[in-house]
Amino acid sequence: MLEVRGLNAWYGESHILHGVDFDVREGEVVTLLGRNGAGKTTTMKSLMGLVPRREGHIRFQGQETIGLRPDLIARAGIAICPEERGIFASLNVTENLMLPRQVAPGGLDLATIYTLFPNLKERASSQGTKLSGGEQQMLAIARILRTGARLLLLDEPTEGLAPVIVQQIGRTIREIKARGFTVLLVEQNFHFAATVADRHYVMEHGRVVDMIPNAELASSMDKLHEYLGV
Amino acid sequence: MMMIFGYPAPLMFGQLLLGLINGAFYALLSLGLAVIFGMLNIVNFAHGALFMLGAFVAWGMLYYLGINYWWALLLAPIVVGAFGVVLEKLLISRLYKLDHVYGLLLTFGLALIIEGLARNEFGSSGMPYAIPRQLQGAVNLGFMFLPIYRGWVVVAAAVMCLATWLVIEKTSLGATLRAATENAPLVQAFGVNVPRMITLTYAGGAALAAFAGVLAAPIYSVNPNMGANFIIVVFAVVVIGGMGSILGSVVTGFGLGVIEGMTKVFYPQGSATVIFVVMVIVLLARPAGLFGKSA
Numbered sequence: 024m025l026e027v028r029g030l031n032a033w034y035g036e037s038h039i040l041h042g043v044d045f046d047v048r049e050g051e052v053v054t055l056l057g058r059n060g061a062g063k064t065t066t067m068k069s070l071m072g073l074v075p076r077r078e079g080h081i082r083f084q085g086q087e088t089i090g091l092r093p094d095l096i097a098r099a100g101i102a103i104c105p106e107e108r109g110i111f112a113s114l115n116v117t118e119n120l121m122l123p124r125q126v127a128p129g130g131l132d133l134a135t136i137y138t139l140f141p142n143l144k145e146r147a148s149s150q151g152t153k154l155s156g157g158e159q160q161m162l163a164i165a166r167i168l169r170t171g172a173r174l175l176l177l178d179e180p181t182e183g184l185a186p187v188i189v190q191q192i193g194r195t196i197r198e199i200k201a202r203g204f205t206v207l208l209v210e211q212n213f214h215f216a217a218t219v220a221d222r223h224y225v226m227e228h229g230r231v232v233d234m235i236p237n238a239e240l241a242s243s244m245d246k247l248h249e250y251l252g253v
Numbered sequence: 254m255m256m257i258f259g260y261p262a263p264l265m266f267g268q269l270l271l272g273l274i275n276g277a278f279y280a281l282l283s284l285g286l287a288v289i290f291g292m293l294n295i296v297n298f299a300h301g302a303l304f305m306l307g308a309f310v311a312w313g314m315l316y317y318l319g320i321n322y323w324w325a326l327l328l329a330p331i332v333v334g335a336f337g338v339v340l341e342k343l344l345i346s347r348l349y350k351l352d353h354v355y356g357l358l359l360t361f362g363l364a365l366i367i368e369g370l371a372r373n374e375f376g377s378s379g380m381p382y383a384i385p386r387q388l389q390g391a392v393n394l395g396f397m398f399l400p401i402y403r404g405w406v407v408v409a410a411a412v413m414c415l416a417t418w419l420v421i422e423k424t425s426l427g428a429t430l431r432a433a434t435e436n437a438p439l440v441q442a443f444g445v446n447v448p449r450m451i452t453l454t455y456a457g458g459a460a461l462a463a464f465a466g467v468l469a470a471p472i473y474s475v476n477p478n479m480g481a482n483f484i485i486v487v488f489a490v491v492v493i494g495g496m497g498s499i500l501g502s503v504v505t506g507f508g509l510g511v512i513e514g515m516t517k518v519f520y521p522q523g524s525a526t527v528i529f530v531v532m533v534i535v536l537l538a539r540p541a542g543l544f545g546k547s548a
Contacts, residue, residue: 071442097444109439111432118428124444170444 024049024205025070025174030079032062032069039065041229042079047174052196052206054216057226058252063209064106066226067176070207071103072096083174098126102172106179106209108163110151116143119151120166127171131202136165139195157188164195168204175199178209193218213240213247225250255396260518266397268514274403274472276510277410278304278483281465283490283502284414285458288421291434291497292454295345295356300487301480302367303459307333307466309371312382312475322385322467329467330460337459341452364481371477379474406468413464414503421499430454434497489532495545505543 025047032040040062047053055063069077072093081088088096102123111119120136120143137144140161146154154162160180167175177196181189189212196206196219210216216223217240225233227250235243255262282300289297310332311325320328340363348355388402421427433440433447441447466480473479490509494501509528516527523530535543 073438073442092448093438093442094444094446097442103442105439109436111435113431113435114428118425118432121425122428122432122440122443126444167443 024084025207026080026082027066027070028080028082030066030069030081031077032065032074033076034065034074039074039229040069040077043226043229043231045224045231045234047205047207049173049205050200050203051222052200052208052220054208054210054213054220054223055226055231056210056213056216056223056247056251058250059211061226062229063226064178065229067103067105067178067207067209070096070101070176073103097124097170097172100127100172101174101176102126102167102170103176104163104167104178104180106182108159110154110159110162112150112152114151115148116151116154116162117147119162120169123166123170125170127173129173130171131168133169136168139168139198140165157184157191160184160188160192161195164192168199173203174205174207176207179211180208181210181212181215189215213251258519263397265515265518268518269511270397270399270403270407270514271517272511272514273407273507274510275513276507277407278465278469278506279487279490279510280414280503280506281410281461281468282483282487283494283506284417284499285461286487286491287494287497287499287502288417288430288461289455289458290491291499292430293341293345293349293356293451294353295348295360296353296488297455297458298357298360298484299340299363299367300360300458300462301482301484302364303333303337303462303480304466304469304483305371305477305480306336306367307463308382308470308475308479309375309466310463311467311470312380315382322471326464326467330463333463333466334456334460337456338452340459341455345455346448346452364484368477368481375477377477379476379479382470382475384471402471406472409468410465411507413461414506417461418499418503486528489528493528493532493535493542495542498542498544498546501542501544 027043027045030040030043031038043062043066055066057063065074068074070081072091077089079089083099083101086099088099114122142158143162143165146158151162164177164180180192193215200206208216208220217237220237222237223235223240224231225235233250235247257265282304286297286300289295307329310329314320314325314328344359345356348359384402388405391398391400421430429440429445433445433450437447469479490505491502493509494505509531512531513524513527517524
């Protein structure tokens with residue numbers, strides 16, 4: 024479904040990604056693991072067209088997207104839940120939820136979204152940024168489920184959240200996988216990643232250096248500890 | 254004669270009306286400036302020129318094409334809006350990655366060019382534009398005579414401000430606009446064609462200025478300086494209301510018009526400066542403006 028080859032990205036003068044290669048297959052949940060500054064978030068932003076300069080190949084369902092504007096990438100069927108969540112303060116919860124454009128049929132309808140995230144219904148008319156951190160994260164995930172995009176980029180959805188919320192996000196990811204969505208997940212917390220993902224790519228210094236199937240995660244712990252420095 | 258605070262009532266009400274009319278133009282112009290600033294991050298110094306252009310287009314339509322006031326009220330904003338599309342696409346869109354100062358310089362230069370061309374073609378004495386037949390005359394309100402056209406200007410401007418506010422605050426288009434003002438790249442990543450939206454926002458602001466220009470044509474003579482006379486005060490209004498605040502620009506526009514009018518009654522010498530005195534006081538007390546959110 025997604026094929027990334029030799030992806031390079033720059034912010035101004037700083038060269039962040041140095042030839043990233045990886046694949047995501049339809050229906051998979053794949054994580055990018057790595058230390059801070061390894062290039063995980065930059066990879067996500069590059070997929071979405073949100074970095075100032077990028078080179079290489081990003082083929083999504085056979086279509087080359089490296090030169091496309093972000094809105095056209097979105098319309099091709101990729102949606103992002105950014106690390107900073109990106110909830111709009113001047114919009115209420117419903118407006119935040121309805122903001123992303125529907126790009127294809129097959130997105131979740133509002134009723135299903137409210138079943139998955141009952142809090143959002145209760146707080147429909149609250150200002151987006153008045154929600155708790157966990158609720159904001161739910162909103163950030165919920166709004167891209169509506170769009171019909173088949174590939175969801177989730178950038179550290181568990182960051183800074185209480186364990187009970189992390190569990191809820193884990194359930195949500197398994198639920199959307201069961202519904203046939205494909206997920207690319209950036210995680211610092213590989214214990215959490217192990218509960219939802221099929222495969223893990225490890226990033227270091229702007230490259231993908233290893234791929235570990237989830238089944239082999241337990242036997243690769245020493246290697247992983249070394250990569251992540253934990 | 255009825256007196257209020259020792260001043261004749263007709264004088265008070267007359268100045269109040271004049272204040273409301275000026276306030277209506279302040280509100281319409283600063284509303285467009287606020288929308289443009291919020292979305293484009295450009296201080297549009299060409300706004301006064303676009304206002305003037307609206308009046309000239311209405312005048313030209315009447316004298317060359319026989320198009321009446323009511324059609325001009327609809328068509329002049331469309332023509333000037335289209336001109337805004339050209340300006341944004343051709344020139345302004347190249348500045349978004351640069352410092353604010355470049356936008357200011359470009360739009361200021363554009364204003365000088367547009368006003369200069371108009372002066373070259375039509376001179377600076379101004380041309381009359383007749384009040385449409387339906388709005389001629391005055392009504393006796395008991396305490397004063399109200400020229401119908403002036404009442405119409407206040408009502409039309411208020412309705413247009415309200416309509417703009419409703420679109421921005423209550424529709425999904427407005428929600429997208431507000432979101433793009435906060436974080437344009439993310440809105441674009443959600444599938445919205447943000448560059449096109451920015452162009453149309455500038456066009457919308459230009460159209461609002463032109464609408465105000467058509468309203469102004471029968472009151473002030475249609476002359477190349479009519480925008481320049483307003484624009485300095487309008488910038489003060491925007492600063493007092495809070496840069497980029499929609500509600501702020503409308504309330505502050507009407508409010509300051511009235512304050513200016515009342516100053517003409519109580520302390521005529523101060524009427525030209527009162528708005529700037531208010532601006533100084535507001536900036537000292539609330540640097541982000543009355544309705545602005547501090548960054």
